Amino acid sequence: MSKQKVIVLSVVQQGLTKTEAARRYGVGRQWVHELVRRYEHGGLDAVEPRSKRPRASPHATPEATTQRIRELRAELTKAGLDAGPQTIAWHLEQEGLKAPSTSTIRRILVNAGLITPEPKKRPKSSLHRFEAAQPNETWQSDFTHWTLDDGTDVEILNFLDDHSRYLLSCTGYRPVTGSIVVQAFLATTEQYGLPASTLTDNGLVYTARFAGGKGGRNAFENLLHTLNITQKNGSPGHPQTQGKIERFHQTLKRWLHGQPPAPTLQALNQQLHTFQRVYNHQRPHRALNRRTPAQAYQTTPKASPNQPKQGGHWRIRVDRIDAAGKVTLRYNGRLHHIGIGRAYARQTVLMLVHDREVMITTPGTGEILRELTIDPTRNYQSRQKKTPPAEAGGVVDVATHM
Incomplete structure (x- = not known):
């Protein structure tokens, strides 16, 4: 029994005066008066301690x-x-x-x-975050696997701005090849300008440095070199270097799991287009102080390559090598025949054309079959170097033999 109840019962049942009860139990006489008053209005339960919580809380969340x-x-x-x-x-x-x-x-x-409580995580103080200072200073790129509703495996190629986390490109393919990486990169630069550098893993679509000792560059590497864009690759077996895009893949797949399974590649790309809009404009990022990637990308001056060797528009053309080992390209209203070699007869090739600069690669591997500068004075662009006419500047052929 609580002390308050004992005090009240000593008065109302034992006949102690309020002064005597106060002296016996070491409390004030006014407090005994208050307890008896509560008892008379509400019984013994009314004398129990009352909550000190305020009747109103003006700062409480509505x-x-x-x-x-x-x-x-x-x-x-x-x-x-x-x-x-x-x-x-x-x-x-x-x-x-x-x-x-x-x-x-x-x-x-x-x-x-x-x-749901999570296990103790690695402390944030132990992490070393690297971030580009400007948009377009570094673009990260990678692709990840996804499965269509019928079980077909496809690959989603992404380009992500390192500074703002802005999703520049997000498209599904079956599968991602070296030529697709080049085409997607050029399409992205047409919309957002040239980056100063790229950061990728060591996949064959990005670099040929681990291609069985063949040496040389693949199409993507050669394009970056031509545009004077710095190419950075993560260390083998160390995906943390590309941590932003690796973490982005988790976000992408979590969102896709919340959508109806895509029956076709076209349906998946429609979903990816929606995701790109939501991710860039409707999803604040904790690393961006609750700004969206679009706000971070659009409100900061953009970086660019140092003195790019080439600018402007690159044409992309898919062609087939004829039986004689040649492809045909029109320049300045005149057809020019480019020698590739009979060994490649009937093969499909991807041609990247910038003014007179031409790079010819295989669509599947990105292997460079030939690079040259069109000599407008010659119909046939031979693989053999010619002594250039003084007035034309001649042929500059930097063919790479893979």
Whole structure:
């Protein structure tokens, strides 16, 4: 029995005066008066200690906001998007609601049973984050596997800006080849300009330096060299170097898992187009101080290659080598026949053309079959070097034998 009840019973049942009860139990006489008054109005239960919680809490999160926090958690999780406190706060602000602190949002989610405790993670202080200072300073690229509804394996090729995490390109292929990487890169540069550098792994579509000792460059490497773009490759077996795009693949696949399975490659690319818009414009990034990648990319001056050797528009053409080992290209209204070699007769090739500069590669591997500068004075561009006419500047042929 509580002390308060004992004091009251000593007065109302034992006949002690309030002064005597106060002296015996070491409390004030006014407190005994208060306890007896409570007993007379509500019985013994009324004399128990009362909560000191204030009747009103003006700083409490409104119930409507609390409910919306729970709803956003469910909606974002179902859509395969990040649903953490910072993201929820961003969405509340976009809806015109005053967002509480992220700690308050986390407490609301914990109390609602919407956050599952995770094992202790590696401390953030142990991580060394490397980030480009400007948009277009470094583009990361990689591709990841995905499965269509019928079980067909496809590959999704991505280009991601290192500074802003802006998703520059996101397209599915069956499969990704060296020529596709070149085409996708050029299409992306047409829209966003040239990057100062690229960062990729050591896959054969990006580099030939581990291609069984053949040496030389593949089509992507040669294109970057021609444009004076610095090429960076991660160390073998160390994917942390490309950590941003590796982490991005998790985000992409989590979102795709929240969508209806794509029956065709075309349907998948429609989904990827939607994801690109959502990721760039509707998803704040914690590393960007709750800005979207689009805001970070568009509000900062862009980097560019140092004195690029080539600029402007590159033409992409798919052709087939004829029986005599030649392909034909029109320059300045005149047809020019380019010798490749009879050994490659009937093979399909990818031609990258910039003014008179031509690079011819195989679509599957990106192997460079020939590089040359068109000599407008000759119909046939032989693989053999010619002594150039003084007035024309001659043929500059830097054919690479792979």
